[in-house]
Amino acid sequence: MATDAVLRGYLLEESLAWLLRFSGYRLLVHEGQDPEELVDQEGALRVRGRGALHQVDVLGEFAFTPAFSMPVRMFLEAKFYQKPCGLEVVRNAHGVVHDVNENFMTHAGTRPRQRYQYSYALFSAGGFTADAQRYALAHQISLVDLSGASFTWLLGAIGSTAWSLFQAQEKYLPKPPGFPVTWMRRQLRTALETSPVYFLPSAEIAEGKFKDAARAALDQLVAALRQRSETELLLGFPSAPFILPLAADDHRRFLQYAEARPDHAVRIKRRGSGTVAEWTLAPVEAPGSYELAFKLPKHIEQWISDIDGKERRRTMEIKEQFLSAITIYRMNGEGLRTYQLRYQASSLSRF
Secondary structure, eight states: OOOHHHHHHHHHHHHHHHHTTTSSEEEEOSGGGOTTTEEEETTEEEEEOSSSEEEOSEEEEESSOOTTSOOEEEEEEEEOOSSOBOHHHHHHHHHHHHHHHTOOOOOTTOOOOOOOEEEEEEEETTOBOHHHHHHHHHHTOEEEEOOSGGGHHHHHHHHHHHHHHHHHHHHHOOTTTOOOHHHHHHHHHHHHTOSOGGGSOOOOOOOHHHHHHHHHHHHHHHHHHHHTTTOEEEEEEESSSSOEEEEESOHHHHHHHHHHOSEEEEEEEEESSGGGOEEEEEESSOTTSOOEEEOOOHHHHHHHHSSTTOHHHHHHHHHHHTSSEEEEEEEETTEEEEEEEEEOOOGGGOO
């Protein structure tokens, strides 16, 4: 039987797939999209590794191939624990992505095979432990902390939905075969239009009172997301070994400004102190045009704040070293667009 925490994680993954719907990644959900690399097995999608098949719940393929690289695919995994995500989860992510990237064999006379560069992004509602952060940094696993105020509305909606689904499971489902996870994902992907219908995975059959109760709960989550249709999660790629989840309260305002100025200067502010600090950025020329919010990894925040009297100077160092240029990719009706946000310090920021 699925626990409340597991259900929260599933729902968070599907919600993130929706929030990232314009980020340049297309969702891969069926082996028909790539019979060489993907396998449908027991109602779940798996990716071929060198030593094993690896189940994946959310897999995206980037629409743009970087120079001197292979096409990029990203595993997206989400954890919704009440405590920080630990080292064992990051170790598993590294093992999976390493095995998948090693899956390449050549034989004389065989047809050339496409290769991909797989990456891994772990999203956590409760942040990450220090050990997990250090390990992820060493092995290039992207950790995304969703514990900030910008995601309170999302986590609240998911928590409520997960609890309703858990209660429906307890009341209406027999112990075997358990919770119909694939059915739930299909319902959400159909309602949120995050996957082509003809590639949606086959689902377990959900019937009777459970189906009615589960659908009502899922409909509430879909409604909460639709009410935030202006909200979007943009992926920012800074000059740093991590990615930035940039929360846009109204992506239309960002696009209106960025389409006219795809390369522009921004001011960056840090609000709060310690590991609860949040950051915002806005354009230099018109600060009220848009605002994007994000959090930095906690080990960076701890370094900024661990010595009294140096917090301001260290904040400036982080801006200049890691946040000097942030690249955002976004899909629109004309294809993939690229935006460059370049940090510019104000005269008041200097010492």
